[in-house]
Amino acid sequence: MSNRFQSLPWRLRGLRSATILLFAYLYLPIAVLFVYSFNGGAMATIWEGFSVRWYGEVLSSANFRAAATNSLVIALAAAGIATVLATMAALGFRGRKLGGAGLMMPFLSFPLVIPEIVTAVATLIFFISIGVPLGLVGLIAAHTVFCIPFAFLTVKARLDSMDETIERAASDLYATPLKGFYYVTLPLLWPAVMSGFLLAFIVSLDDFIISLFLAGPSSTTLPIYMFGMIRLGVTPAVNAISVVILVLSLAVVGVAALINRFNRI
Amino acid sequence: MSRSAYNPANRLRRYVQTLPAVLVIALLMGLPMVMMGFVSIVERAPDGGVHWGEFTLRAYSNFLFEESLMGGVELNTDYVTIYIRSFVLSGLTVVGTLLIAFPAALFIALQPQERRNFYIFLISIPFWVNLLVRNYAWILLLRTNGLIDQALIGSGIISEPLDLLYTDIAVAIGLIYSFLPLMVMPLYAALEKFDFSLVEAAFDLGANRIKTLFYVIIPGVRPGIVAGSILVFIPGLGAYVTPALLGGSKSMMIGNLIENQFGAARDWPFGAALSFVLLIVVALAASARILFGGKEKHL
Numbered sequence: 001m002s003n004r005f006q007s008l009p010w011r012l013r014g015l016r017s018a019t020i021l022l023f024a025y026l027y028l029p030i031a032v033l034f035v036y037s038f039n040g041g042a043m044a045t046i047w048e049g050f051s052v053r054w055y056g057e058v059l060s061s062a063n064f065r066a067a068a069t070n071s072l073v074i075a076l077a078a079a080g081i082a083t084v085l086a087t088m089a090a091l092g093f094r095g096r097k098l099g100g101a102g103l104m105m106p107f108l109s110f111p112l113v114i115p116e117i118v119t120a121v122a123t124l125i126f127f128i129s130i131g132v133p134l135g136l137v138g139l140i141a142a143h144t145v146f147c148i149p150f151a152f153l154t155v156k157a158r159l160d161s162m163d164e165t166i167e168r169a170a171s172d173l174y175a176t177p178l179k180g181f182y183y184v185t186l187p188l189l190w191p192a193v194m195s196g197f198l199l200a201f202i203v204s205l206d207d208f209i210i211s212l213f214l215a216g217p218s219s220t221t222l223p224i225y226m227f228g229m230i231r232l233g234v235t236p237a238v239n240a241i242s243v244v245i246l247v248l249s250l251a252v253v254g255v256a257a258l259i260n261r262f263n264r265i
Numbered sequence: 266m267s268r269s270a271y272n273p274a275n276r277l278r279r280y281v282q283t284l285p286a287v288l289v290i291a292l293l294m295g296l297p298m299v300m301m302g303f304v305s306i307v308e309r310a311p312d313g314g315v316h317w318g319e320f321t322l323r324a325y326s327n328f329l330f331e332e333s334l335m336g337g338v339e340l341n342t343d344y345v346t347i348y349i350r351s352f353v354l355s356g357l358t359v360v361g362t363l364l365i366a367f368p369a370a371l372f373i374a375l376q377p378q379e380r381r382n383f384y385i386f387l388i389s390i391p392f393w394v395n396l397l398v399r400n401y402a403w404i405l406l407l408r409t410n411g412l413i414d415q416a417l418i419g420s421g422i423i424s425e426p427l428d429l430l431y432t433d434i435a436v437a438i439g440l441i442y443s444f445l446p447l448m449v450m451p452l453y454a455a456l457e458k459f460d461f462s463l464v465e466a467a468f469d470l471g472a473n474r475i476k477t478l479f480y481v482i483i484p485g486v487r488p489g490i491v492a493g494s495i496l497v498f499i500p501g502l503g504a505y506v507t508p509a510l511l512g513g514s515k516s517m518m519i520g521n522l523i524e525n526q527f528g529a530a531r532d533w534p535f536g537a538a539l540s541f542v543l544l545i546v547v548a549l550a551a552s553a554r555i556l557f558g559g560k561e562k563h564l
Contacts, residue, residue, distance in 0.1 A: 014368070015371055015375070016372060019368065019372040022388075023369075026442075026446075029406060033402040033405060036405060045410070045411050085285050088282040088285065089283045089285070093279075101283075107290060107291070108286060110294060110295075111294055115520075117540065118298075121540040122298050123294075124527060125300055128314065145290055202393055206393075206395045208397055209505050209506070223395060226397055226398075230510065234404055245398055246395065253390070
């Protein structure tokens with residue numbers, strides 16, 4: 001494979017520089033943001049020396065902490081519920097084709113294809129009409145919905161590639177279905193369940209539009225808090241908030257990637 | 266497990282397992298969509314909310330006409346302009362991401378397996394960074410006397426700030442940046458499976474690079490191009506964050522107009538109608554994939 005198309009590259013010159021440009025475009029803005037979050041000055045884009053003072057200010061702000069707590073609570077609850085529901089569904093669809101599966105399965109990825117703003121509008125109208133107060137509970141419910149596809153697709157992909165013979169062996173050796181599930185299926189499936197959960201967790205953590213519509217005054221999430229700060233002005237504090245959010249998501253992605261790497265069978 | 270799938274108790278268990286997830290989406294997403302359609306055809310209440318019993322198509326006629334102060338009906342093109350701008354900007358985003366992503370996806374597809382995975386991993390990372398954060402980074406770059414101005418003025422290329430922020434150009438840059446990974450992935454998936462001996466054959470038969478690209482490679486990966494275009498076009502059309510952060514008052518897109526109906530304007534039926542139209546456009550775009558996408562399926 002390493003000498004795939006050895007005769008081609010000289011004919012396709014220019015591709016390497018195009019790729020370098022793509023990576024520069026993707027990473028330069030993030031790198032710039034990262035660097036300027038350590039700017040000691042009072043202006044967001046005028047460098048005045050290294051300092052972590054803005055991180056100190058941001059992390060000690062009560063509003064920031066409240067928003068961060070809300071975000072984590074919502075993400076934990078929504079991703080948790082979504083992962084349980086999605087894993088159950090993925091297991092249910094396994095094996096002999098279930099009547100109605102052709103209709104139900106695409107339905108589970110439905111939230112992925114609807115523009116977020118439409119979901120936000122529809123959910124707001126729904127909640128107000130049936131009297132669900134704007135706040136944490138509503139946010140968790142709404143987040144659970146769009147978290148389901150991420151967990152479902154991850155777990156289902158793993159189930160599809162899993163070797164059924166091991167489970168069959170367990171039942172041949174007189175394991176009850178429950179024992180077989182607990183001692184054989186679940187350990188094999190666990191990494192996928194975990195990475196599904198983590199993906200759902202990030203998606204919930206990062207959600208902005210749906211949360212903006214559904215959050216009450218006391219249930220501000222991190223992205224909403226950040227958006228409010230940007231509206232007030234582009235300041236070094238916003239740089240620091242951005243980097244905190246960025247690091248949080250990337251840390252979760254990193255853990256998911258590690259789980260996948262160490263559990264590939 | 267699968268052998269016991271034939272007995273009815275087992276079937277029942279499987280339904281009980283799958284139903285909760287399906288019901289959650291049906292109740293918390295399907296039902297609200299239906300309700301949204303309903304709200305779009307009833308009379309608005311002045312304080313936000315609606316009068317449920319009074320049906321009207323005002324929200325839809327509002328899109329083109331408004332009542333003038335004299336009580337007559339006048340043509341109002343403001344909203345159509347916003348829709349057209351959204352389509353143009355999303356179209357530009359598709360073209361922009363395609364032009365940037367295609368050469369890179371081709372390059373990556375020609376690399377040895379391990380390096381390919383690494384590149385793709387690198388491209389997917391920014392996608393997991395919060396959309397707000399990614400767009401905010403461009404404020405630092407684009408704003409007047411921001412980092413691009415500083416760099417260009419410092420190197421003597423320009424003498425005056427470019428004033429890029431809060432323009433349609435800034436929105437286009439932000440949209441392309443936001444959705445670029447969505448274009449790279451399906452393009453790469455198609456190019457990776459492409460049989461490059463066809464390219465060698467084309468060269469051997471005397472085709473030049475341009476001809477090879479347009480007559481051999483592009484037709485071969487068309488499903489990937491269609492999939493990528495739709496994956497980029499749909500979120501581009503519904504974009505809220507990018508125009509809100511990088512656009513000015515004159516670069517409003519559909520998403521901002523909708524949000525406005527639930528904030529300052531307090532016109533729920535109109536907001537619901539705008540969302541409903543957006544939903545239909547998206548459904549049409551998604552079915553375009555079935556029409557033009559060829560046989561192959563991609564994520």
